Amino acid sequence: MTSTGLTAPFALARFREGADVRLGLVAGDRIRPLGADDLGAADLNAFLAAPDWDRLGELADAGDDEWMPLADVVLTAPVQPRQVLQAGANYRTHVIDLVVAGRQKTDPRPVEELREWAGKMMDERQANGEPYFFIGLPAAVVGDDVELVLPSYSDQHDWELELAVVIGREAFQVGRDEAMDHVAGYTIVNDITTRDLVFRQDMKEIGTDWYRGKNAPGFLPTGPFLVPASFVDPHRLEVRLELGDQVMQDASTDDLLFDIPALVSTASQNMPLLPGDLLLTGSPAGNGAHWGRLLRDGDVMTGTIEGLGTQVVRCVAPEAVR
Numbered sequence: 001m002t003s004t005g006l007t008a009p010f011a012l013a014r015f016r017e018g019a020d021v022r023l024g025l026v027a028g029d030r031i032r033p034l035g036a037d038d039l040g041a042a043d044l045n046a047f048l049a050a051p052d053w054d055r056l057g058e059l060a061d062a063g064d065d066e067w068m069p070l071a072d073v074v075l076t077a078p079v080q081p082r083q084v085l086q087a088g089a090n091y092r093t094h095v096i097d098l099v100v101a102g103r104q105k106t107d108p109r110p111v112e113e114l115r116e117w118a119g120k121m122m123d124e125r126q127a128n129g130e131p132y133f134f135i136g137l138p139a140a141v142v143g144d145d146v147e148l149v150l151p152s153y154s155d156q157h158d159w160e161l162e163l164a165v166v167i168g169r170e171a172f173q174v175g176r177d178e179a180m181d182h183v184a185g186y187t188i189v190n191d192i193t194t195r196d197l198v199f200r201q202d203m204k205e206i207g208t209d210w211y212r213g214k215n216a217p218g219f220l221p222t223g224p225f226l227v228p229a230s231f232v233d234p235h236r237l238e239v240r241l242e243l244g245d246q247v248m249q250d251a252s253t254d255d256l257l258f259d260i261p262a263l264v265s266t267a268s269q270n271m272p273l274l275p276g277d278l279l280l281t282g283s284p285a286g287n288g289a290h291w292g293r294l295l296r297d298g299d300v301m302t303g304t305i306e307g308l309g310t311q312v313v314r315c316v317a318p319e320a321v322r
Contacts, residue, residue, distance in 0.1 A: 004309065004310045005304050005305075005306075005307070005308065005309045005310040006026070006225055006227070006307070006308065006309040007231075007306075007307040008225075008227045008228065008231035008232070008307065009027065009057065009060060009231070010025060010026060010027045010056060010057060010060035010228075011025075011026045011078075011185075011225040011226060011227045011228070011231075011309075012024070012025065012026070012034075012044070012056075012078055012185075012225065012226040013025075013026050013031060013075050013078050013223070013224055013225050013226070014044075014075065014076050014077060014078050014079075014143070014223075015031065015073040015074060015075050015076065016073070016074040016075075016076055016145070017073075021076055022034075023039075023043075023044050024073070025038075025056055025059055025060060026070060026225060027060040027061075028070075029069065029070045029071065030067045030068065030069060030070055031067070031068055031069075031070045031073055032059070032064075032066040032067045032068065033066060034056075034059075038055075038056075038059060039055075039056075040052055040055055044079070044080060044276060045080060045082075045274070045275045045276035046275070048166065048167070048168045048184045048275040048276050049168065049169055049170065049275040050168075050169065051168055051184050051228070053228050053230065074145050075143055075144075075145060075223060075224040076142070076143030076145050076146070076223070077141050077142055077143040077221075077222040077223050078143075078187055078222065078223040078224060078225055078226040079141070079166055079187060079222060079223075079226055079276055079278060080138075080141075080276055081138050081141060081276050081277045081278045082138060082274050082276065082277060083135070083138065083271075083273065083274060083277040083278075084135060084136035084137065084138055084140075084141065084220065084277070084278045084280070085133050085134075085135055085136075085267050085273070085277070085278070085279045085280065086133065086134050086135070086136050086162075086191060086210075086214075086279075086280040086282075087131050087132065087133055087258070087263055087279070087280060087281050087282040088132045088133070088134060088282065089132055089257075089282065090131065090132075090256055090257050090258055090263075090281060090282025091251065091255050091256060091257065091282050091283065091284040091285060092119070092122045092126075092255050092256075092257055093251065093255055093284065093285045094255075094282075094283065094284050094285040094286075095118065095122055095257070096115055096118040096119055096122065097285045097290060099114065099115075099117075099118035099121075100114055100115055100118065101289075101290065122257060125257065126257045126258070130258075130266055131257075131258040131262060131263050131266045131267070133266075133267055134208075134210040134214075135210070136191075136210075136214060136215060136219075136220060136278075136280075137211075137215045139215075139217070140214075140215050140216070140217065140218065140219045140220040141220045141222050141278070142217075142218045142220065142221055142222065143221070143222065143223050143224065144221050144223065144224060144311040144312050144313050146218050146221070147218075147313075147314050147315070147316045148192065148218050148219075148221065148295075148313050148314065148315045148316070149216075149217065149218060149316055149317075149318055150295055150296075150297065150315055150316065150317055150318070151194070151216050151318070152317070152318050154194045154195075154196055154197060155294065156194055156195040156196045156294050157192060157193070157194050157195075157288075157294060157295040157315075158192065158193045158194075158195050158287050158288040158289055158294055158295065159190055159191075159192060159193075159241060159243070159248070159249075159287055159288060159295065159301055159303075160190065160191040160192070160193060160283035160287050161188070161189075161190050161191075161239055161240075161241040161249050161283060161284075161303040161305070162188075162189050162190070162191050162239075162280045162281055162282060162283045163186060163188070163189075163234060163237060163239065163253055163280075163281045163305055163308075164186065164187050164188065164189040164222070164278050164279065164280050164281065165183055165186060165234075165260060165263070165264065165278070165279040165280075165281065166183070166184045166185045166186060166187055166226055166276065166277075166278060167182060167183065167184060167264075167273045167274060167275060167276065167277040167278075167279065168182055168183060168184030168185075168229075168275060169181065169182050169184075169275065170182070170272050170273065170274055170275060171264060171268040171272065171273040172268055172271075172272035172273070173268055173269055174264065174265055174268050175265055176261045176262060176265045177261075179260070179261040179262075179264035179265040179268075180229070180260065180261055180264070182264060182268075182273065183229045183260065183264065184226075184228070184229060184275070184276075185226050185227050185228045185229050185232070186226075186227050186229065186232050186234060186305075186308060187222060187223055187225060187226050187227070187278075187308065188222065188223060188224075188303055188304075188305050188308050188309065188311050189220055189221065189222050189278065189280055190220070190221045190241075190301065190303050190311065190313060191214065191219075191220060191280060191283060192214070192216070192218075192219040192220070192221070192295075193213055193214050193219075193287075194212070194213050194214070194216070195213070195288075195289055195294070197209060197212040197213040198210070198213040198214075220278075221303075221311060221313045222278070222311075223309075223311060224309055224310075224311055225308060225309045227307065227308050227309075231307070232307060232308070234253060234259075234260050234281075235253055235254055235256070235259055235260070236252065236253065236254055237252065237253045237305055237306040237307065237308075238250070238251075238252055238304075238305070238306040239251050239252065239253060239284055239304075239305050239306075240303070240304045240305075241286070241301060241302070241303045241304075242301070242302045242303075243293070243299060243300075243301055244299065244300060248286045248287070248288070248291060248293075249283070249284055249285070249286035249287070250286065251284030251285060251286070253281070255284060256281060256282065257282075260281065263279060263281060264279065267279055295315050296315065297315060297316055297317035298315065298316070299314075299315040300312060300313070300314050300315070301313045301315070
């Protein structure tokens, strides 16, 4: 493992040590274990509840003998969330593309007129609407050290690269102005989706089925790094996903309909957001359904978010699992 794409002076990661997983501090191309004494807290989530980043910054500058080459360790998911919240339809261009793709054959409007109409609808939603959320299962969170097994019950598995907020101090019914005080950092998540299971065909009145469509084992590849919020401007980050050597998603978070303060504030109104929880901010245009090219055995996805590093996810068919 290398720190490719990580620009912060330091970040957190979790790495495998035999059968165990340990928390580590990453600085450049080196990593060192972090124990409770180093953190000043019992574990990662306890640290994130009141993060002392200055304490870790001093450790990052230290030259003790606990450092190891980052290339010598296997990183896994950098967080252990108790809750995963996911924002849907939160990139303006992506939603406009979806509207155009779903146009009725009887719709007489030219494509550009339809795009303009959809754009005005998104502007109205941004000005007067609220974010749309659904929930994911923490058990689906894995590192990119785990192969993505494509379930055999469908051949319509898709990618959605997303910037993910890592919650710090507990947030419950917080306002927009105080929302960022509850953000500990950011990481990368690829929100894998089985397209043909999202909408129920047996009882269309029910609508969407996010449980079956998004929560198979390994469907939330996460990391490899947790980058402190102070090192990140979340509203001007490039989000880029490559499938093999083809660029499929290439956008900026400045296309978000609802920004990070709006997402955190709205999500916190119903249930407290806990330290270490993940809040996914939505995925930009360019998923497989758009391209007409969904995931297959042997595919390799390389997802990069500016400053946060790079994750590489390898797809395998169930029979290929060793």
